[in-house]
Amino acid sequence: MNEVSLEPIPLCAPHLSGNEARYLQECVETGWVSSVGRYVNLLEERVAQLVNRRAGVATTSGTAALHLALLLAHVQPGEEVLVPDLTFVAPANCVRYAGAEPVLVDCDPETMQIDVELVRNFLNQRCERRKEGCFNCDTGRRIAAVMPVHLLGHPVDIDPLLEVCNQWELPLIEDATESLGAFYRGRPVGSHGLISCYSFNGNKIVTAGGGGLLVTDQQELADKARYLSTQAKDDPLYYVHNEVGYNYRLTNIQAALAVAQLEQLSEFVAAKRRIASVYQQAFQDLEGCLKLPREQPWATSSFWLYTVTLQGAAAGQRDGLLAFLNENGVQARPLWNAIHQNRPFEKCQLVCRERSQASELVARSVSLPSSVGLTSLQQAQVCQLVKRFVCQIEG
Numbered sequence: 001m002n003e004v005s006l007e008p009i010p011l012c013a014p015h016l017s018g019n020e021a022r023y024l025q026e027c028v029e030t031g032w033v034s035s036v037g038r039y040v041n042l043l044e045e046r047v048a049q050l051v052n053r054r055a056g057v058a059t060t061s062g063t064a065a066l067h068l069a070l071l072l073a074h075v076q077p078g079e080e081v082l083v084p085d086l087t088f089v090a091p092a093n094c095v096r097y098a099g100a101e102p103v104l105v106d107c108d109p110e111t112m113q114i115d116v117e118l119v120r121n122f123l124n125q126r127c128e129r130r131k132e133g134c135f136n137c138d139t140g141r142r143i144a145a146v147m148p149v150h151l152l153g154h155p156v157d158i159d160p161l162l163e164v165c166n167q168w169e170l171p172l173i174e175d176a177t178e179s180l181g182a183f184y185r186g187r188p189v190g191s192h193g194l195i196s197c198y199s200f201n202g203n204k205i206v207t208a209g210g211g212g213l214l215v216t217d218q219q220e221l222a223d224k225a226r227y228l229s230t231q232a233k234d235d236p237l238y239y240v241h242n243e244v245g246y247n248y249r250l251t252n253i254q255a256a257l258a259v260a261q262l263e264q265l266s267e268f269v270a271a272k273r274r275i276a277s278v279y280q281q282a283f284q285d286l287e288g289c290l291k292l293p294r295e296q297p298w299a300t301s302s303f304w305l306y307t308v309t310l311q312g313a314a315a316g317q318r319d320g321l322l323a324f325l326n327e328n329g330v331q332a333r334p335l336w337n338a339i340h341q342n343r344p345f346e347k348c349q350l351v352c353r354e355r356s357q358a359s360e361l362v363a364r365s366v367s368l369p370s371s372v373g374l375t376s377l378q379q380a381q382v383c384q385l386v387k388r389f390v391c392q393i394e395g
């Protein structure tokens, strides 16, 4: 165990190397620490501009942004929203916050992203168009929106998905929380559909400590989002509320941190892409045992979290690899359980081929340290440990 370093190598730690302290200091000195302030405005403007959107609204979390997006898309109780089965749980939870039901669409095993062909076939074969919209024939419920998630820094194949959504007149909401800084055919992830959402959680590429933001091209939607996020206040002085609102506004302190982080986004993406290419190089000879993430022809990935999938003789060794890495001071993690494997969503309709690709991938995948600040020495250590584990299996 001589390669154990004193500090464990983190999975995905924040990198606070820019103007963070300076901007925070300014908040304290000026007293602008709460939900109004120049950094909130700056963050909203800069993210919107970065991804070619007309307006942005900052929120307390990415989850809050997704919840608002569903409300703005008029998702009603008893309706349905298509979400991927393979994702962090937040989008499925948000559908339930809106009183609606998620319909879980399996992923393409090559990209891990939502399988657009499945969405198309499901709509064409199991849904019908009525005056009031698109109805799921299996459940009789109206389908109100489609919410793809750009997973792990890699974009969904969004053009064909947009085409299907347009055909069926379904609003598309991008969950871009894991993929700020990624591009689809040269267009920023988060520039597609009705609304797109980002997260500034601690392990995301840009952090505010915690926070989120939604962007849209429709100013009325942004105004409505701001209204709902401030308890739906209808009068600046008297406490008049004509709708149920939420306390979803980001503070200036959090925004200050995010603005400082955002200034470094291109360096962060470059660092993540460099980390990915080092892993790619190191593991290219282990193809029999390790399937590596591959950037699709349409994609420029931000490689937010580098995730490998065990195959061949190593297919059943996920937990062994996780334990081995963690014992040796390397923080590695499995993917999230597929949504349908979690109790609140067990009974949701699952759209897949013969068997669930998402559960298969979850059972075999491991995310490796991908922090912007990962040193080459640390990464060499991770590579060596992964190789040693895999070679032991190969015998």
Ligand SMILES: *Cc1c(COP(=O)(O)O)cnc(C)c1O
Binding pocket: 061, 062, 063, 064, 087, 088, 089, 090, 091, 149, 175, 177, 178, 198, 199, 200, 201, 211, 212
């Ligand atoms: C991180 C994340 C979110 C939002 O997370 P918050 O912690 O609420 O900011 C939403 N969806 C996905 C897929 C995520 O990974």
